[in-house]
Amino acid sequence: MDFDLMLNSFPKLLNATLITLKLLSLSLIIGLFLGFCFAILRLSKNIFINRFAYGYSYLFRGTPLLVQIFIIYFGLGQIEFLRSSFLWVILKEPYWCAIIAFSLNTGAYTSEIIRSALQTIKPGFIEAGKSLGLSNKIIFFKIQIPIAIRQSLPAYGNEIILMLKGTSLASTVTLMDLTGVAKYIISTTFKPVEVFIVAGSIYLFLTFLIHNLIKFLEKKYSY
């Protein structure tokens, strides 16, 4: 065990954790928004909209995240039209490519979580709202959405942890996140175990925090 190396690499890894957290929070926010939109589209009665939303979630859940990042980072630059458009400012940055890939990926999983939460709401709640004379809009926003949020908290907590682990793939497109820096230190010092312990503990600590935050929210919003 090389304790000096562990101590020396800790600040570097902690610094890289910031990038990991930035990637995670931004993609979760965008992904949550996408997830909501696609969950509502999934429940639409129009078969085309429905199929479109299903196709989106099937595509992103059926393929590895690595492929998605590579398509966006290496693949999209090949399209002339995109290269000359204003979007190129965003798409040439690995940082934004990673965020786009992560957001689309977590959006697909989130849409499934929200959809199943919306579908499992007891019809009694909706009927109660109707018999009170509430409009459909109010029933949706004031009854269905709050119940669905509470229902989907445990599954969404898992999704956040999966996404935290997913951000490690940013290192494959040259970003120096926690895993990227860990790999760099490993390949320069050839001390994989020590670095793994330090980087792994940081990840475990983050997982622990997320787990407890979700537990707290579950308790707060239980009924």
Next chain:
Amino acid sequence: MSLLSFGNSGWGDELFFATLMTLAVSLTAMIIGFIFALIFTPLKLSKIRFLNIIANSYTTVIRGVPELLVIYLFFFGGSGAVMFVASIFGYNEYIEINAFITGSFAIGIISGAYSTEVFRGAIQSIDKGQFEASQVLGLKKPIHFLKVILPQMLRLAIPNLSNVWQITLKDTSLISVTGLVEIMRQSYIAAGSTRDPLFFYSFAALLYLLLTFLSMKLVNKLEIKYNRGF
């Protein structure tokens, strides 16, 4: 389409063998995962606290740390660990482990952590009466496990195991960082030499979709088979 032709002019045959490689790694990893799960599930359910702690730390650490980090640990640390063990037995030459073994082991340990949780859940949801009944009948322990618990456990575990399989299948794409030529690595090579990454990565995505689709069909058949009589 000429990019996908078989033979020397296209990448069709290379990608075909790469797909077989992905399947081979996933299957090996899944089997290694089962072995790990068979070791750790009893530890998890054991009444001895110390064994519980061992099994729990295995599943928590593996499920809380990114797969890529675990793969790097095995990739950079694997041959060192093997050489260390070999040096105890007096063998001091350099040993290189091939990428297939490192990769399947890394993914196998990850998939084992998920399988352990699935098996634990399945055993715990078997009716208590089943355990008591086989005790009353005086069945021996191995027979009790093989004939009473295992068939019921499998039925309950199949839907979740199919999720583990999908996760494992997708995780194998990460082994490409170690240089093992599976779908991702082959697409990377093809994309590099033809300068057509969009086409090859999209094709890789299609291959993964095909694999997940086919395995889902297979799992549905298995589910029907094991749900007979329920």
